[in-house]
Amino acid sequence: MTTPPPVLSMNLATTRGVWGFAEAVEGCLRADITAISPWRDQVAAIGLAEAARIVQANGLRLTGYCRGGMFPAADAAGRQAAIEDNLRAIDEAAALGADCLVLVVGGLPGESRDIAEARRMVADGIAAMLPHARACNMPLAIEPLHPMYAADRACVNTIDQALDLCVALGDGVGVAIDVYHVWWDPGLAAAIDRAGRMGAILAHHICDWLVPTTDMLLDRGMMGDGVIDLRGIRAMIEAAGFHGPQEVEIFSAGNWWKRPGDDVVATCKTRWQEHCLTG
Amino acid sequence: MTTPPPVLSMNLATTRGVWGFAEAVEGCLRADITAISPWRDQVAAIGLAEAARIVQANGLRLTGYCRGGMFPAADAAGRQAAIEDNLRAIDEAAALGADCLVLVVGGLPGESRDIAEARRMVADGIAAMLPHARACNMPLAIEPLHPMYAADRACVNTIDQALDLCVALGDGVGVAIDVYHVWWDPGLAAAIDRAGRMGAILAHHICDWLVPTTDMLLDRGMMGDGVIDLRGIRAMIEAAGFHGPQEVEIFSAGNWWKRPGDDVVATCKTRWQEHCLTG
Numbered sequence: 001m002t003t004p005p006p007v008l009s010m011n012l013a014t015t016r017g018v019w020g021f022a023e024a025v026e027g028c029l030r031a032d033i034t035a036i037s038p039w040r041d042q043v044a045a046i047g048l049a050e051a052a053r054i055v056q057a058n059g060l061r062l063t064g065y066c067r068g069g070m071f072p073a074a075d076a077a078g079r080q081a082a083i084e085d086n087l088r089a090i091d092e093a094a095a096l097g098a099d100c101l102v103l104v105v106g107g108l109p110g111e112s113r114d115i116a117e118a119r120r121m122v123a124d125g126i127a128a129m130l131p132h133a134r135a136c137n138m139p140l141a142i143e144p145l146h147p148m149y150a151a152d153r154a155c156v157n158t159i160d161q162a163l164d165l166c167v168a169l170g171d172g173v174g175v176a177i178d179v180y181h182v183w184w185d186p187g188l189a190a191a192i193d194r195a196g197r198m199g200a201i202l203a204h205h206i207c208d209w210l211v212p213t214t215d216m217l218l219d220r221g222m223m224g225d226g227v228i229d230l231r232g233i234r235a236m237i238e239a240a241g242f243h244g245p246q247e248v249e250i251f252s253a254g255n256w257w258k259r260p261g262d263d264v265v266a267t268c269k270t271r272w273q274e275h276c277l278t279g
Numbered sequence: 280m281t282t283p284p285p286v287l288s289m290n291l292a293t294t295r296g297v298w299g300f301a302e303a304v305e306g307c308l309r310a311d312i313t314a315i316s317p318w319r320d321q322v323a324a325i326g327l328a329e330a331a332r333i334v335q336a337n338g339l340r341l342t343g344y345c346r347g348g349m350f351p352a353a354d355a356a357g358r359q360a361a362i363e364d365n366l367r368a369i370d371e372a373a374a375l376g377a378d379c380l381v382l383v384v385g386g387l388p389g390e391s392r393d394i395a396e397a398r399r400m401v402a403d404g405i406a407a408m409l410p411h412a413r414a415c416n417m418p419l420a421i422e423p424l425h426p427m428y429a430a431d432r433a434c435v436n437t438i439d440q441a442l443d444l445c446v447a448l449g450d451g452v453g454v455a456i457d458v459y460h461v462w463w464d465p466g467l468a469a470a471i472d473r474a475g476r477m478g479a480i481l482a483h484h485i486c487d488w489l490v491p492t493t494d495m496l497l498d499r500g501m502m503g504d505g506v507i508d509l510r511g512i513r514a515m516i517e518a519a520g521f522h523g524p525q526e527v528e529i530f531s532a533g534n535w536w537k538r539p540g541d542d543v544v545a546t547c548k549t550r551w552q553e554h555c556l557t558g
Contacts, residue, residue, distance in 0.1 A: 108490075113508040115463065148427040150463035151490045151506045161465040184394065184429035186440040211387075211430045216495060227430045229392040 003243045008272050009035035009063040011205065011249035012042055015264055017257025021046045024261065025054055031265045035245050037064040037102075037203075043092060052095050063245045064141060064176065064203050065089070065098035071125030072118040072155070074110030079121060082106075086129045090138050099244075100141040100202040101133070102176050107152045118155045126169055134172045141176040141202040142166065146184075148216055158182070159191035166200050174198075177237060178205035178249065180220055183228045189236055196240025204237055206230060206276055207250045218253035223271040230276045238278055246276055282522045287551050288314035288342040290484065290528035291321055294543050296536025300325045303540065304333055310544045314524045316343040316381075316482075322371060331374050342524045343420060343455065343482050344368070344377035350404030351397040351434070353389030358400060361385075365408045369417050378523075379420040379481040380412070381455050386431045397434045405448055413451045420455040420481040421445065425463075427495055437461070438470035445479050453477075456516060457484035457528065459499055462507045468515055475519020483516050485509060485555055486529045497532035502550040509555045517557055525555055 010033055012024045019027060021042040028036055043051045043065075055062065068089040073079045086103075093101040105122040108115060126140060133140050142162040145154035156162050159182055162175045175195055182188055195201050208226030213219050223230055234246065248268045250256050256264050289312055291303045298306060300321040307315055322330045334341065347368040352358045365382075372380040384401040387394060405419060412419050421441040424433035435441050438461055441454045454474055461467055474480050487505030492498050502509055513525065527547045529535050535543050 108506050113506050113511075115508070119465070146426060147463040148425065148492075148495070151488055155463075157463055157465065184426040184434075184436055186398070186436065209430055213427075213495065216427075216492060227387050227392050229394070232392075 003238070006277055007035055007245035008033055008269060009037055009061070009245040009247040010265060010268065011037040011066065011247050013039060013066070014248050014250045014256065014268065015261040017253070019261045021051055022054060025058060025060065027261045027265050029058060030262065031269055033265065033269065034059060035061040035063050037062060037066060037247050037249070039066045040089060040092065043096070048092055048095055055096055061245070062096050062098035063247045064100050064102045065093035065096060067102045067104050068129070068140070069103040069154070070106040072106045072109040072121040074112070078109070079125065083125055083128045086125070087132050090129065090133050090136050094136040094138050098138070100139040100174070100176070102141045102143050102203065104143055104145060105154045105156045107150060107155050115150065115155050122156060123165060123168060126165065126173065130169060130172055139202050140173045142173060143176040143178060144181055146181040158185055158187070159195060160187060163191070163195055163198060163200060166198065174200035174202040176203035176205060177201060179228050179230060179233050180205070180207050180209060183209060183233065188233070192236045192240050196242065201237065201240060201242035203247060204234070204242060204244065205247045205249045206272070207248065215253065218251045220250045220252055222250060222256065222267060223248070224275045231278060234276055235278045246272060248272065282517070285556055286314055286524040287312055287548060288316055288340070288524040288526040289544060289547065290316040290345065290526050291318060292345070293527050293529045293535065293547065294540040296532070298540045300330055301333060304337060304339065306540045306544050308337060309541065310548055312544065312548065313338060314340040314342050314526075316341060316345060316526050316528070318345045319368060319371065322375070327371055327374055334375055340524070341375050341377035342526045343379050343381045344372035344375060346381040346383050347408070347419070348382040348433070349385040351385045351388040351400040353391070357388070358404065362404055362407045365404070366411050369408065369412050369415050373415040373417050377417070379418040379453070379455070381420045381422050381482065383422055383424060384433045384435045386429060386434050394429065394434050401435060402444060402447060405444065405452065409448060409451055418481050419452045421452060422455040422457060423460055425460040437464055437466070438474060439466060442470070442474055442477060442479060445477065453479035453481040455482035455484060456480060458507050458509060458512050459484070459486050459488060462488060462512065467512070471515045471519050475521065480516065480519060480521035482526060483513070483521060483523065484526045484528045485551070486527065494532065497530045499529045499531055501529060501535065501546060502527070503554045510557060513555055514557045525551060527551065
């Protein structure tokens with residue numbers, strides 16, 4: 001059995017500062033990158049049908065579609081609205097032929113201090129959307145987010161916690177492993193191994209953790225500029241059986257979002273080659 | 280068996296903006312607070328002997344001494360210097376009669392991306408200081424810090440990880456549980472229960488997690504202003520057998536450090552009574 005050649009995917013958040021969907025696709029193609037991961041607002045801006053046409057016409061692979069989730073809400077109507085929005089996200093991901101729908105699950109609803117309850121809302125929300133996802137053959141990729149986002153973005157904060165959800169929910173759910181969120185985890189190697197044995201690794205996102213980090217959301221670093229052992233984590237992921245694309249996702253309001261898109265893409269490609277490939 | 284009455288301790292970082300050691304002690308006494316936790320620089324500024332005299336003269340309880348740690352370094356000389364500094368910290372804590380020496384263990388040394396190695400340096404550093412700590416009857420309280428500090432402040436990031444270190448190191452080492460660092464942990468209840476069964480809970484620190492948090496280090500919230508279930512976590516800690524003081528530790532450059540110390544102390548006391556007491 002030979003492993004597939006390494007593939008770089010561009011999450012289109014990385015060029016959010018300068019490019020919409022069509023420009024980003026053109027920029028990726030100029031750099032010989034044919035795998036992308038777009039966001040719902042980017043697709044909505046150009047229209048789902050046109051986005052799907054561009055994907056098909058260029059033979060693009062979508063390593064993910066960003067994003068569903070945000071399940072907790074202060075009342076039942078809010079939770080139902082979230083589920084309905086997630087059903088639409090499944091349809092969009094299917095229309096685009098994405099590998100998976102990425103789920104950022106949401107944090108504490110309203111004035112709540114009950115994170116256990118928020119986590120139950122997440123489980124209930126995914127369970128409610130799962131039949132439709134299965135019917136559409138659209139895998140759901142739970143993305144554990146860094147614990148610093150537990151309050152306001154995602155109350156699923158470790159790979160193991162996400163895998164426990166996968167076990168409870170059954171087929172059709174896996175995890176997106178983003179190095180930014182999990183690199184610190186003292187149980188990382190064991191968790192990635194467990195994910196591999198479950199066949200649950202659906203995506204691998206890369207960027208870097210800067211020291212210092214000046215903004216909790218929008219100061220992610222380019223691979224090689226921070227402290228994450230990107231090659232080491234990739235080796236764990238490959239040892240766990242996942243040889244799929246590495247998807248660059250950098251939120252960087254102060255730096256990369258201000259640069260020309262072609263420069264950003266070229267830098268991503270070089271740094272991926274320098275810092276993220278094994279063997 | 281009756282449980283002791285609830286006790287509030289003031290970590291003197293909370294009034295760092297306005298008070299030195301002596302003023303902080305006077306301020307606490309005005310509010311009928313007789314438990315404190317000072318920092319080494321605050322003690323050094325007034326002199327260890329004078330600080331110890333003030334502690335004794337006023338019958339103060341020191342719920343901790345802040346802080347030792349910072350073990351990882353890029354070379355052996357740096358690691359040895361850290362150990363020697365920690366030995367001095369033990370002597371100071373003993374001279375002051377502190378309940379424990381709090382350890383913030385340090386992050387990645389130099390340009391390292393090897394967090395596993397940093398963690399080994401931490402284990403080695405604590406092992407090297409432990410004989411002297413035991414000889415002085417000074418418990419060492421490993422404080423797991425929030426994962427957002429893994430790179431630059433502490434590579435011990437969960438209670439379970441700290442307890443694994445305690446198991447490996449043996450008698451004389453326990454944990455300081457600070458709600459700010461651990462509230463998000465999906466395994467929190469189990470970890471606190473484990474710590475209790477090990478007899479390893481040495482301190483309980485309180486503050487709150489603000490939404491949004493505008494600074495990763497210096498924007499901690501006053502109890503009640505954030506999303507942490509302070510009463511719920513206290514109940515877990517008491518169920519695990521720890522009924523010692525709750526120590527308020529708030530780093531707040533933009534807010535509480537700018538207020539008059541007496542107002543800060545009074546607010547801490549009120550909020551502790553409103554949000555942090557069980558039963």
